[in-house]
Amino acid sequence: MSEARPDTEVVIGLEVHTHLRTESKLFSPAPVTYGESPNHSVDLICLALPGVLPVLNERAVEFAIRAALATHCKVHARSVFARKNYFYPDLPKGYQISQYEEPIATGGWIEIEVEDGAGGSATRRIGLTRIHMEEDAGKSIHDSEVTGRDSTYVDLNRSGVPLLEIVSEPDLRSAAEAGAYLRALRSILRYIDVSDADMEKGHFRCDANVSLRPRGQTRLGTRTELKNLNSFRFVEEALEAEILRQAAILDEGGTIQQATLAYDADSRRIRVLRLKENADDYRYFPDPDLVPLVLPEDQIERVRSQLPELADRRSERFRSQYGLSAYDAHLLTASRPLADFFEVAASAHGQPKPVANWLLRDVLQALREQDREIEDAAITPQALAALIRLVEAGRTTAASARQLIPELVERGGDPEAMVRERGLEAVSDAGVLEQAVDEVLNAHAEHCERYRAGEKKVLNFLMGQVMRSTGGKANAAVVRELLTRKLDE
Amino acid sequence: MSEPLATLGSLRAALDSGAVSSADLVEACVTRARASQESLHAFAGLRAEGARADAQAADARRARGELRSPLDGLPVAIKDNMVQAGELTTCASRILEGFVSPYTATAVARLEQAGAIAIGRTNMDEFAMGSSTEHSVYGPARNPWDRERTPGGSSGGSAAAVAAGVVPGALGSDTGGSIRQPASLSGVVGLKPTYGRVSRWGLVAFASSLDQVGVLAHTAADCAWLLEAIAGHDSRDSTSLPEPVPRYSEALGGDVSGLVLGLPREYFVEEGGDPEVLSAVREAVSELERAGAKVREVSLPHTRYAVATYYLIATAEASSNLARYDGVRYGHRAAGVRNLADMYQRTRSEGFGNEVKRRIILGTYVLSAGYYDAYYRKAQQVRTLLRRDFEEAFRDCDAIATPTSPETAFRIASKTDDPLTMYLSDIYTVSANLAGIPGVSIPCGFAKGLPVGLQLLGRALDEATLLRIADAFQRRTDHHRQRPPEAP
Numbered sequence: 001m002s003e004a005r006p007d008t009e010v011v012i013g014l015e016v017h018t019h020l021r022t023e024s025k026l027f028s029p030a031p032v033t034y035g036e037s038p039n040h041s042v043d044l045i046c047l048a049l050p051g052v053l054p055v056l057n058e059r060a061v062e063f064a065i066r067a068a069l070a071t072h073c074k075v076h077a078r079s080v081f082a083r084k085n086y087f088y089p090d091l092p093k094g095y096q097i098s099q100y101e102e103p104i105a106t107g108g109w110i111e112i113e114v115e116d117g118a119g120g121s122a123t124r125r126i127g128l129t130r131i132h133m134e135e136d137a138g139k140s141i142h143d144s145e146v147t148g149r150d151s152t153y154v155d156l157n158r159s160g161v162p163l164l165e166i167v168s169e170p171d172l173r174s175a176a177e178a179g180a181y182l183r184a185l186r187s188i189l190r191y192i193d194v195s196d197a198d199m200e201k202g203h204f205r206c207d208a209n210v211s212l213r214p215r216g217q218t219r220l221g222t223r224t225e226l227k228n229l230n231s232f233r234f235v236e237e238a239l240e241a242e243i244l245r246q247a248a249i250l251d252e253g254g255t256i257q258q259a260t261l262a263y264d265a266d267s268r269r270i271r272v273l274r275l276k277e278n279a280d281d282y283r284y285f286p287d288p289d290l291v292p293l294v295l296p297e298d299q300i301e302r303v304r305s306q307l308p309e310l311a312d313r314r315s316e317r318f319r320s321q322y323g324l325s326a327y328d329a330h331l332l333t334a335s336r337p338l339a340d341f342f343e344v345a346a347s348a349h350g351q352p353k354p355v356a357n358w359l360l361r362d363v364l365q366a367l368r369e370q371d372r373e374i375e376d377a378a379i380t381p382q383a384l385a386a387l388i389r390l391v392e393a394g395r396t397t398a399a400s401a402r403q404l405i406p407e408l409v410e411r412g413g414d415p416e417a418m419v420r421e422r423g424l425e426a427v428s429d430a431g432v433l434e435q436a437v438d439e440v441l442n443a444h445a446e447h448c449e450r451y452r453a454g455e456k457k458v459l460n461f462l463m464g465q466v467m468r469s470t471g472g473k474a475n476a477a478v479v480r481e482l483l484t485r486k487l488d489e
Numbered sequence: 490m491s492e493p494l495a496t497l498g499s500l501r502a503a504l505d506s507g508a509v510s511s512a513d514l515v516e517a518c519v520t521r522a523r524a525s526q527e528s529l530h531a532f533a534g535l536r537a538e539g540a541r542a543d544a545q546a547a548d549a550r551r552a553r554g555e556l557r558s559p560l561d562g563l564p565v566a567i568k569d570n571m572v573q574a575g576e577l578t579t580c581a582s583r584i585l586e587g588f589v590s591p592y593t594a595t596a597v598a599r600l601e602q603a604g605a606i607a608i609g610r611t612n613m614d615e616f617a618m619g620s621s622t623e624h625s626v627y628g629p630a631r632n633p634w635d636r637e638r639t640p641g642g643s644s645g646g647s648a649a650a651v652a653a654g655v656v657p658g659a660l661g662s663d664t665g666g667s668i669r670q671p672a673s674l675s676g677v678v679g680l681k682p683t684y685g686r687v688s689r690w691g692l693v694a695f696a697s698s699l700d701q702v703g704v705l706a707h708t709a710a711d712c713a714w715l716l717e718a719i720a721g722h723d724s725r726d727s728t729s730l731p732e733p734v735p736r737y738s739e740a741l742g743g744d745v746s747g748l749v750l751g752l753p754r755e756y757f758v759e760e761g762g763d764p765e766v767l768s769a770v771r772e773a774v775s776e777l778e779r780a781g782a783k784v785r786e787v788s789l790p791h792t793r794y795a796v797a798t799y800y801l802i803a804t805a806e807a808s809s810n811l812a813r814y815d816g817v818r819y820g821h822r823a824a825g826v827r828n829l830a831d832m833y834q835r836t837r838s839e840g841f842g843n844e845v846k847r848r849i850i851l852g853t854y855v856l857s858a859g860y861y862d863a864y865y866r867k868a869q870q871v872r873t874l875l876r877r878d879f880e881e882a883f884r885d886c887d888a889i890a891t892p893t894s895p896e897t898a899f900r901i902a903s904k905t906d907d908p909l910t911m912y913l914s915d916i917y918t919v920s921a922n923l924a925g926i927p928g929v930s931i932p933c934g935f936a937k938g939l940p941v942g943l944q945l946l947g948r949a950l951d952e953a954t955l956l957r958i959a960d961a962f963q964r965r966t967d968h969h970r971q972r973p974p975e976a977p
Contacts, residue, residue, distance in 0.1 A: 044591065044592055047818055048813045048818070049572075049590070049591070049592070049819070050572065050578065050580070050585065050588065050590070050693040050694075050813070051570075051571070051572050051578075051590075051592075051594060051689075051690065051691040051692055051693045051694070052690070052691075053689060053690055053725060053726050053727065054727065055724065055725060055726075055727050056727065083809050085808075085809050085812060085856070087812065087815060087833055089815070089817045089829065092813060092817070092818060093812065093813050094809070094811075094812020094813050094815060095809050095812060152829075154817065281857050281858045283808075283809070283853065283856035283857055283858075283861075284856075284861075285805060285806075285809070285856050285861070285865060287697075288696075288697035288698035288728075288806055289694075289697045289727060289728065290727050290728075291727055291728060
């Protein structure tokens with residue numbers, strides 16, 4: 001898909017809603033569950049029975065502070081919960097408790113990796129306007145096909161689940177940057193263990209404000225708001241579609257109408273939900289059932305002291321402590337479990353670089369093929385370290401070891417026993433290998449000539465032929481030694 | 490007037506002496522409630538069977554010597570806006586038609602734990618919005634002193650039931666005077682505690698920052714017992730205060746010597762009020778002076794903004810609090826609706842009465858974009874000024890004495906067509922809710938045969954001083970012993 005004209009600048013700001021992984025809801029002791037039967041994770045408060053009152057979940061507050069600190073926000077000593085009033089059947093109280101004029105945190109930033117225009121990558125800092133806490137609504141299920149009637153059903157299991165709304169500055173300049181921002185944010189939220197941030201499960205939802213302006217203009221263009229972008233792929237697709245839509249209107253001399261939009265993933269089309277003149281008046285006011293949230297400095301500092309090392313810091317440390325490339329360090333620290341796995345494996349093995357190579361190349365490939373995350377894999381860091389040592393000791397070959405990795409990832413096991421049981425021990429017996437070498441040299445006389453004529457890289461081809469004929473089990477060092485000796489004779 | 494006054498205290502003595510059983514008391518209450526219902530309409534519903542079972546249990550406890558509290562086995566009534574598990578709670582509204590609560594309000598639960606027995610739900614203005622108990626789906630409650638007149642409101646059913654001797658005590662709620670004003674108009678004691686002193690868990694919200702559960706009875710001493718039972722911190726109400734509850738009943742020594750009573754000059758103005766009410770209140774203050782209290786004038790300069798401030802904040806909060814009555818989960822739902830908007834419109838049009846609708850519309854307007862700053866935010870600022878007025882005044886006095894209401898009980902239907910006049914009934918009571926301070930109304934005389942109430946306002950959490958003064962006054966007077974001429 002093409003981009004807007006080069007003299008046009010894309011301006012995107014994102015509002016992310018992420019579920020906090022608390023055990024109970026934001027204002028009631030009802031459990032937070034996923035996949036429970038409809039209306040089974042509700043209590044009097046979620047149902048908004050007459051006379052019930054909200055009580056703030058302190059764990060959710062701690063998570064919010066953690067997220068704010070991890071994104072370099074200022075956590076406010078005082079914040080206020082407000083009511084956002086609107087009628088909908090899945091909103092039992094007729095209002096959502098949120099934070100409005102006084103959010104818990106403002107003014108932070110996160111870093112994303114962007115293309116630098118020269119084929120490389122650069123780091124860009126994206127500002128965060130604010131982070132606030134709010135409760136989720138329930139779900140309305142319009143399912144005339146199932147019921148055969150024109151009915152709507154309401155499931156309140158999600159009603160009251162704690163959310164953080166994280167609002168970025170309009171600092172993003174392309175759909176790809178928006179995608180990078182979301183991935184970076186997700187990584188942070190997972191690192192600090194406050195949210196699964198799983199977009200496909202609806203734990204991590206995104207609305208986007210999009211506008212275009214001539215490059216060089218500081219004033220923002222008229223924006224539209226794209227609602228409910230609920231997968232990473234759709235976010236970028238939808239943003240690209242909206243950028244093109246706006247660009248086409250502007251190219252024809254038209255003006256953008258401020259509107260709330262939805263992206264239909266099936267038809268790949270943008271649909272207008274409502275225009276600005278029909279915008280709701282939510283009649284926000286401070287919730288009189290709740291007292292202002294007051295956070296003493298020592299409480300904020302306590303949370304700060306318990307923050308884990310975040311990805312950007314850890315990436316820097318991986319470079320300096322383990323001598324890894326920026327690229328490898330960045331990949332290894334993209335998820336906290338992966339970084340943890342690496343550190344344990346590197347320590348068990350003693351050499352960080354080969355561990356990084358094996359992990360990034362072979363283990364990640366097996367994970368991708370099996371559609372797993374490292375934390376769901378059966379392989380242990382100790383097993384990976386042991387396997388690499390077997391290769392280095394010449395007891396098996398790299399090719400054989402590579403064969404074992406998918407199985408280790410899927411079922412786990414002891415690499416040494418597996419090598420023995422599968423007969424994957426490297427063949428180092430010169431007598432056995434000499435025969436294979438002779439066969440290869442006889443079959444490729446032309447290559448032998450070229451080698452002798454000075455084309456030394458032909459050796460790699462011949463090595464490969466010997467490895468192939470031995471099923472990858474030949475000890476490469478021994479083969480190399482035999483080959484050079486015989487060729488140089 | 491032939492019977493001695495049936496107070497919680499006298500009934501407890503009768504139980505202790507074995508002269509009556511709890512079952513006898515409950516039976517007598519139920520009988521009186523039924524007999525009075527046609528003429529007073531004090532009740533929204535009775536729980537005769539449940540109360541009888543509770544009475545048997547209380548009598549059994551008494552026989553075993555396992556009394557739970559001084560209130561054990563004594564009958565009370567509960568305003569129809571506090572929930573009790575398994576019982577109807579309707580707020581005198583069609584929209585909560587048939588609503589049976591699965592849980593119990595903290596104030597009610599604490600009465601139950603103390604052994605008190607709820608015999609029924611008392612009539613009220615719909616969702617506690619009103620000053621006359623006329624805005625009720627059950628029809629208007631009537632004043633036992635003159636059945637052509639209202640008992641005041643919104644806790645008019647509780648006030649009428651106590652005044653008529655149907656029950657010795659009742660729970661009410663007070664958002665802008667809804668306990669004190671009916672207590673005044675019906676000739677009983679009504680106490681609105683400090684905001685946060687009694688949990689609001691299970692009190693159906695009208696205006697959350699103003700609502701407070703309180704008590705009505707014949708005497709300050711009875712109010713002390715009831716308040717002691719229901720007050721105290723509740724983790725389910727974030728606005729509930731953590732301070733320990735004093736033994737209010739032990740604060741009643743009859744001595745007020747040295748206490749300073751403040752008379753706010755803004756409340757003792759001749760225009761607007763009934764002069765006989767003012768003179769009865771002045772006489773009551775003189776009585777307290779004779780008892781040893783000192784009197785001095787104080788000023789509450791922002792008083793004239795109180796009613797306007799109150800009606801901005803109360804309606805704003807109400808418009809949001811009542812949004813949950815949408816026909817989706819419980820209560821009334823209009824039949825044969827075409828779509829969602831139609832369901833909301835018809836359910837709420839059919840379910841709410843005119844006064845409730847009026848306040849929802851006002852409150853919605855007050856909070857709407859473009860008006861919020863001019864109305865709601867400004868009202869909150871004035872509220873702060875009103876609170877400071879009291880803080881300032883309480884530097885010079887221990888309690889403030891005022892009339893509870895500018896007039897005595899008014900005729901039914903005399904103000905229903907003129908909401909503004911009705912709102913002005915609250916002129917002396919709303920400030921205490923805005924400031925969050927406690928207030929009590931005690932019978933202090935009569936004007937043309939109708940009861941007059943003296944209002945005492947106190948420092949936050951100083952209910953004990955209010956009750957001490959009220960009790961001292963009642964020891965020296967017999968206004969509270971007067972019984973309505975036609976009491977059943």
